[in-house]
Amino acid sequence: MWVQEQKDFYIYPVKHSDTDQREITHIAKTGFVNRFGYFITKENLFANVNTNYIDIIGRCWFTRKNARSYVEALKSVFPEQKWSNSCVAANENIIDYANRMARNHYRRCTYDHAVRVADYVRQNELIPNDLQEKCQAVAYMHDLLEDTDYEIPDAVRQEYPDIDDALELLTKPSGMSYDEYCNQINVYASTSVGGQIAYWVKLADMKDHLSQKETLTEHLKEKYLSGLAKLL
Numbered sequence: 001m002w003v004q005e006q007k008d009f010y011i012y013p014v015k016h017s018d019t020d021q022r023e024i025t026h027i028a029k030t031g032f033v034n035r036f037g038y039f040i041t042k043e044n045l046f047a048n049v050n051t052n053y054i055d056i057i058g059r060c061w062f063t064r065k066n067a068r069s070y071v072e073a074l075k076s077v078f079p080e081q082k083w084s085n086s087c088v089a090a091n092e093n094i095i096d097y098a099n100r101m102a103r104n105h106y107r108r109c110t111y112d113h114a115v116r117v118a119d120y121v122r123q124n125e126l127i128p129n130d131l132q133e134k135c136q137a138v139a140y141m142h143d144l145l146e147d148t149d150y151e152i153p154d155a156v157r158q159e160y161p162d163i164d165d166a167l168e169l170l171t172k173p174s175g176m177s178y179d180e181y182c183n184q185i186n187v188y189a190s191t192s193v194g195g196q197i198a199y200w201v202k203l204a205d206m207k208d209h210l211s212q213k214e215t216l217t218e219h220l221k222e223k224y225l226s227g228l229a230k231l232l
Contacts, residue, residue, distance in 0.1 A: 010040070010041050010043065010044055010045065011038050011039070011040050012027045012028060012038065012039045012041075012045065013027070013028040013038065013039075014026070014027050014028070014038060014039040015027075015028070025055065026053050026054055026055045027039050027045060027053065027054045028052060028053055093133070094133060094134070094137045094160060094163070095118075095133060095136050095137050095140070097137070097156075098136070098137035098138070098139075098140035098141045099118075099140050101140070101141055101144060101150060102114045102115075102140040102141060102144070105144055105148040105149070105150045106143070106144075106147070106148065110143060110147060113143075113208060114139065114140045114141075114142065114143065115140070116208045117139040117140075117142065117201065117204045117205050117208050118136050118139035118140050118204075120139075120204035120207050120208060121135045121136050121139045121200060121201060121204045122136055124200065124203075124204065127200050131193070131196060131197060131200070134160070134162055134163055134166070134197050135197050135200050135201055137160075137163060138163055138166045138167060138170070138197050138198070138201045139201050139204060139205075141163075141167060142167065142170045142201050142202075142205060143170075144167070145167055145168070145170075145171040146170075146171045146172065152164055152167060161194070162192075162193040162194045162197060163194070163197065164194070165192060165193070165194025165195070165197075165198075166194040166195070166197035166198040166201065168194075169184070169185055169188055169194060169195060169198040170185070170198050170201060170202065170205075178223055178226070178227050179226055179227055179230050181227070182202065182227035182228070182230035182231050183230040185198050185199055185202050185231065186199065186230055186231050199231065202231060203228075203231060206224050206227065206228050206231075209224050210224050210225075210228075
C-alpha cells in the first residue's frame, strides 16, 4: 500500500516473533500474515527483491506504535502533517483502488471475471460519462462483499456513497431468489445513482457469465436469462 501526502510512505504487513512481540521477524509485500501489524517506511523495500517476504531480524530499528489504523500511527509520529483518512492512495483513482482490492481478495478465476466485467462496462457507450468511472470501479468490486472477507472502509463509504450503495445492491441477500434480486436492482436503477451503477454492472456481469461457454450449464443459463428478463 502506498500513501502519499506531503511525505511519501510505504506500508507493509509485518509478522512479529512467536516469543517476543516486540521483535519483528519479517515483512510481507502484500496480503496478511499471522500475528501481524504494519511496517511503515519511506523506502520501497521490495523494489529490487524477487520475493514476497523479507527477513529483517537484526537488520533495522523501528518505533512501535499501538494504533487502530496506519493513519493514526502516522499522525502520532508526524503531528504537523495534514493526513487524509481515505483508504484510496493519493496516487491512484477509485478504479485503481478497486482493481487493487480485487487483486488482493479474489481468487484468480474470480479476478479474471471481474476484469472482463470492467472491460464490458468500459466498452458500453450507453453508460453516461459521469458514471463510467464509478461503474468500472464497482465492476472490479462487485463480488467482494458476497465472496470475500472484504469490508467497505468507512472512508470509502463517506467519499463514494454511490459506490457503497451499488455494492450493497449487488450483494444478494441470503434467502432472496435470483429473480427477486435482479428485480430489486432494476427498481433502484430508477430511484438512485447507486442503483444505476448496480444496474449497468449487473448487465455486464450477466453478459460475461453467459459468454463463458465452458462453464455455462443449462441450469446457469436459465438462471441468468431469467434474471436478465427482470432487468430489461
